[in-house]
Amino acid sequence: MPLLNLRNPLRAQQAQKKSSREAMTAPPWKESSLHQTGTDESLAESQKTTAMRRAAESHGTGSEAMNTTMLWNRNLTWEQREQGERLRRANGLLSWPSESTSDISLAERAVLRPAMEGIPFFATCMNPDCQTNWLKLWRRRRVPRMEGQWACSAECMHTFVESAVARELNGDMPWGPQPHRHRMPLGLILLKQGCITEEQLRTALEAQRTAGKGRIGAWLMRQCNLPEERVTRALAMQWGCPILPVTIHHPESVATLIPRLFLDSFGLLPIRVASGRLLYLGFEDRLDAAATLAISRMTGLRVESGVVPATQYLRAHERMMDAAYPKTLLMEATTALSAAEKLTEAIERVRPHEARLVRLHQYFWLRMWRTPVPSSARSVGSSAGLSIGGAAAPLPVPRIHQVEDVLCRYSAQQVDEGI
Numbered sequence: 001m002p003l004l005n006l007r008n009p010l011r012a013q014q015a016q017k018k019s020s021r022e023a024m025t026a027p028p029w030k031e032s033s034l035h036q037t038g039t040d041e042s043l044a045e046s047q048k049t050t051a052m053r054r055a056a057e058s059h060g061t062g063s064e065a066m067n068t069t070m071l072w073n074r075n076l077t078w079e080q081r082e083q084g085e086r087l088r089r090a091n092g093l094l095s096w097p098s099e100s101t102s103d104i105s106l107a108e109r110a111v112l113r114p115a116m117e118g119i120p121f122f123a124t125c126m127n128p129d130c131q132t133n134w135l136k137l138w139r140r141r142r143v144p145r146m147e148g149q150w151a152c153s154a155e156c157m158h159t160f161v162e163s164a165v166a167r168e169l170n171g172d173m174p175w176g177p178q179p180h181r182h183r184m185p186l187g188l189i190l191l192k193q194g195c196i197t198e199e200q201l202r203t204a205l206e207a208q209r210t211a212g213k214g215r216i217g218a219w220l221m222r223q224c225n226l227p228e229e230r231v232t233r234a235l236a237m238q239w240g241c242p243i244l245p246v247t248i249h250h251p252e253s254v255a256t257l258i259p260r261l262f263l264d265s266f267g268l269l270p271i272r273v274a275s276g277r278l279l280y281l282g283f284e285d286r287l288d289a290a291a292t293l294a295i296s297r298m299t300g301l302r303v304e305s306g307v308v309p310a311t312q313y314l315r316a317h318e319r320m321m322d323a324a325y326p327k328t329l330l331m332e333a334t335t336a337l338s339a340a341e342k343l344t345e346a347i348e349r350v351r352p353h354e355a356r357l358v359r360l361h362q363y364f365w366l367r368m369w370r371t372p373v374p375s376s377a378r379s380v381g382s383s384a385g386l387s388i389g390g391a392a393a394p395l396p397v398p399r400i401h402q403v404e405d406v407l408c409r410y411s412a413q414q415v416d417e418g419i
Helices: 009-025 028-036 040-059 063-072 078-091 106-116 154-169 186-192 198-211 216-224 228-239 260-266 289-299 310-321 336-350 413-418
Strands: 269-274 278-283 302-307 327-333 354-360 363-369 403-410
Touching: 154 336, 154 354, 186 198, 186 216, 186 228, 198 216, 216 228, 228 302, 228 310, 260 310, 260 327, 260 363, 269 310, 278 289, 278 310, 289 302, 289 354, 289 363, 327 336, 336 363, 336 403
Parallel strands: 278 302, 327 403
Antiparallel strands: 269 278, 354 363, 363 403
């Protein structure tokens, strides 16, 4: 057994660290031989390190166990293993019965935990012209955040919100539902399929013209006893979309995705979310591409739109209107500057962990997350897909208390002309 040079404390300390490193990186069949070659103090340290490694490997399951096992990879240096170990201890991934984590102070946890969540230690202000970022040491670096970026002050947040409002105003989204010119009207589709005759179509069109309201499909079902399934199939052919059944529909599971006002104003019917990435959105007799795009950009989900049979739509929509929704604040603005000021005030009041802004027709829709969101789902400005025509990273379906919506109706002169 080699003897340590007790006259040189530095050499004894280096030998002890070397023995501990060999015990951590050695395979299980070499642990006993390493223990026998060290002193009593090195043996105790090696046994403690081995017990810690085994407890760490047996603690986690799946990805946690894989990440914990990587701490003991022999390709990593001692400093890398020690840093990763302390990060996982601070985040609560390791729980060793032989050693307590009380030696990690609250200040150290506050510094280490943001690194595990993908937040930089010292976040920089989103405003490139900001000159006071280094002075705002008392402001939390985790909130408020909008589209994945942090603002050091209310002034910098207002600058970013104002640019987001300008981005939405300069987009191609219409200010209201637009009339759609189909290749073939619904009556001609039903006539071509042999569901009705020319005389029945003329009679229904004359009744619709006299009454001045109603859809041609509803008039044909009323006067010609046309089955609802045939009208729904013709609508799907006219819009080139699928028919979405609502046999599996739980309003409480999708009520937090879209504000209640949009469901009532634009006839939206969220049906269900499949695999956490696909949202089925139903309409009664006409699709709204602008609403589909806005919802996709806000939630990050791929939206599949389709028509729903009229009777099923009315029952499901009534159930949706009776469901519970997140807190919603309504406001109105006549200029882009006033809209940015009101939205900034809401962000500074809530101080969200994430916020996104999109426009749905004449409404600015600001959604704020009160609780932390996964780092992989954070958007960073327009580069992450919040630009017009894109979708941000998907976020989990929130609970009622986790989000708050702000709907700002933009009633400027150009909006009234567009409608």
